Amino acid sequence: MLKVDNIQVYYGAIHAIKGISFQVEEGKIVTLIGANGAGKTTIMHTVSGLIRPQSGSIAFDGVDITNTRAHTIVEMGMAHVPEGRRVFAKMTVKENLEMGAYSRKDKGALEADYDMVYSRFPRLKERRKQLAGTMSGGEQQMLAIARALMSKPKLMLLDEPSMGLAPILVDEVFNIIKDINKSGTTILLVEQNAHKALSIADCAYVLETGNIVLSGDAKEMLDNEAVKKAYLG
Amino acid sequence: MNVFVQQVINGIHVGSIYALIALGYTMVYGIVRLINFAHGDILMMGAYFGLFSITIFNLPFGAAIIVAMLVCAVFGMLIDIIAYKPLRNAPRISALITALGVSLFLENLFRVLFGAEPKKMPNVSSLQGHISIGVIKISYVTVLTVLLSIIFMVGLQFIVKKTKIGKAMRSVSEDKEAARLMGVNVNKTISITFALGSALGALGGVLYSVAYYQVEPYMGMMPGLKAFVAAVLGGIGIIPGAMLGGFVMGLVESLSIGYISQSWSNAIVFGILILVLLFKPAGILGKNVREKV
Numbered sequence: 001m002l003k004v005d006n007i008q009v010y011y012g013a014i015h016a017i018k019g020i021s022f023q024v025e026e027g028k029i030v031t032l033i034g035a036n037g038a039g040k041t042t043i044m045h046t047v048s049g050l051i052r053p054q055s056g057s058i059a060f061d062g063v064d065i066t067n068t069r070a071h072t073i074v075e076m077g078m079a080h081v082p083e084g085r086r087v088f089a090k091m092t093v094k095e096n097l098e099m100g101a102y103s104r105k106d107k108g109a110l111e112a113d114y115d116m117v118y119s120r121f122p123r124l125k126e127r128r129k130q131l132a133g134t135m136s137g138g139e140q141q142m143l144a145i146a147r148a149l150m151s152k153p154k155l156m157l158l159d160e161p162s163m164g165l166a167p168i169l170v171d172e173v174f175n176i177i178k179d180i181n182k183s184g185t186t187i188l189l190v191e192q193n194a195h196k197a198l199s200i201a202d203c204a205y206v207l208e209t210g211n212i213v214l215s216g217d218a219k220e221m222l223d224n225e226a227v228k229k230a231y232l233g
Numbered sequence: 234m235n236v237f238v239q240q241v242i243n244g245i246h247v248g249s250i251y252a253l254i255a256l257g258y259t260m261v262y263g264i265v266r267l268i269n270f271a272h273g274d275i276l277m278m279g280a281y282f283g284l285f286s287i288t289i290f291n292l293p294f295g296a297a298i299i300v301a302m303l304v305c306a307v308f309g310m311l312i313d314i315i316a317y318k319p320l321r322n323a324p325r326i327s328a329l330i331t332a333l334g335v336s337l338f339l340e341n342l343f344r345v346l347f348g349a350e351p352k353k354m355p356n357v358s359s360l361q362g363h364i365s366i367g368v369i370k371i372s373y374v375t376v377l378t379v380l381l382s383i384i385f386m387v388g389l390q391f392i393v394k395k396t397k398i399g400k401a402m403r404s405v406s407e408d409k410e411a412a413r414l415m416g417v418n419v420n421k422t423i424s425i426t427f428a429l430g431s432a433l434g435a436l437g438g439v440l441y442s443v444a445y446y447q448v449e450p451y452m453g454m455m456p457g458l459k460a461f462v463a464a465v466l467g468g469i470g471i472i473p474g475a476m477l478g479g480f481v482m483g484l485v486e487s488l489s490i491g492y493i494s495q496s497w498s499n500a501i502v503f504g505i506l507i508l509v510l511l512f513k514p515a516g517i518l519g520k521n522v523r524e525k526v
Contacts, residue, residue, distance in 0.1 A: 071413050082410070
């Protein structure tokens with residue numbers, strides 16, 4: 001589904017990503033874990049086309065997207081739920097969902113998808129006429145995920161979806177991610193909450209200052225002594 | 234009383250022109266955070282294209298307005314692509330200075346091409362005459378100006394609130410990166426914003442030249458500046474604010490002409506800008522929020 005091959009990314013003079021390769025297989029949940037500043041968000045931005053790698057290549061669904069612009073990548077079936085949710089605060093919940101469906105060509109199927117999203121997130125239905133900026137952090141995170149779902153993605157990128165949420169909401173968010181995956185969407189998940197991420201993921205990559213230092217089966221990694229020590233406390 | 238009513242009518246007339254022009258300032262500011270000081274010159278260009286459509290191509294007045302709006306929409310997009318787009322990630326002050334440069338360039342370009350002498354906007358025969366209500370007279374030009382302004386403002390509001398491109402514009406104005414992640418082509422959306430703003434500015438230009446019978450290269454400066462004040466007054470970046478600000482400006486101006494003096498009216502208008510900036514910097518409809526860093 002996604003194949004990242006030896007990408008190097010610079011932020012100005014900073015060498016943020018130093019030659020990283022990884023793969024996301026169709027139908028799986030793959031997680032990137034690592035400390036703050038390891039380069040997780042930079043990788044997500046590079047995959048979804050917001051920034052370009054200096055070298056290396058990215059292929060999505062067998063098509064090279066290394067130099068494809070972000071708005072075209074969305075049309076190809078990749079949705080990115082960015083860190084910090086980034087919902088459109090001055091637009092209503094419904095309008096945010098409409099923005100999620102912006103790239104869709106099949107207008108006829110939209111109504112059914114709004115219903116699908118509303119049944120998954122009943123709170124959003126109640127609040128559909130409310131401005132997104134007036135909702136709580138948890139509701140905004142649900143909206144950010146729902147908005148991404150509206151583009152009918154084959155692959156969904158989620159960047160720190162549990163950040164700043166109360167523990168009970170964290171569980172809810174992870175359940176939703178599992179659900180979305182079960183209904184056929186491949187997931188690439190970046191999380192600081194490594195324990196949670198590993199417990200729902202199929203496979204995992206551990207990042208340290210721009211390099212992948214460990215990769216493998218997520219369940220095995222939960223028992224890995226080095227990972228336990230560094231990331232699971 | 235008659236003077237008052239007459240001045241209010243004049244105020245609404247000129248105010249609706251300010252409102253049309255203010256919309257261009259506020260839309261562009263909303264989407265790229267740039268005060269496009271060349272916008273007043275779009276008004277001037279609109280007046281020239283309207284004039285030429287009538288005098289050279291013998292087009293009827295309605296067609297002349299449409300030509301002016303379309304041509305200026307294209308020029309608005311070109312100005313953005315040539316002058317502002319390369320500076321999108323530069324400090325804001327660079328784009329602002331560039332806007333001043335574009336303004337001077339356009340004024341002098343039109344002076345070189347068509348001379349500094351004011352050209353006379355011909356009388357549009359269908360617009361001669363007025364409606365009389367008792368002793369109050371409302372000229373057809375006023376009626377047309379106010380009507381057209383309101384129609385286009387309602388139309389713009391519909392575009393921004395209800396259509397796909399309008400939603401794209403609002404999303405880009407809030408968060409460009411998030412908009413890209415929705416599949417919005419940010420550059421295209423900015424271009425369309427410039428086109429819409431410039432078309433409204435051109436309409437304002439034609440209507441302004443019809444009211445004052447003159448077309449000259451520097452004619453955009455004063456109304457441009459006043460429309461900018463109107464946009465700030467209403468709350469820059471807020472579309473209904475620009476409309477409200479335009480009408481407030483027009484009324485203040487014509488009432489000060491009527492009751493104080495012609496020569497003081499500009500001082501009063503700009504005095505209001507200073508007061509607004511002092512006491513409610515975000516404008517009448519703006520919320521005072523801290524600038525995000």
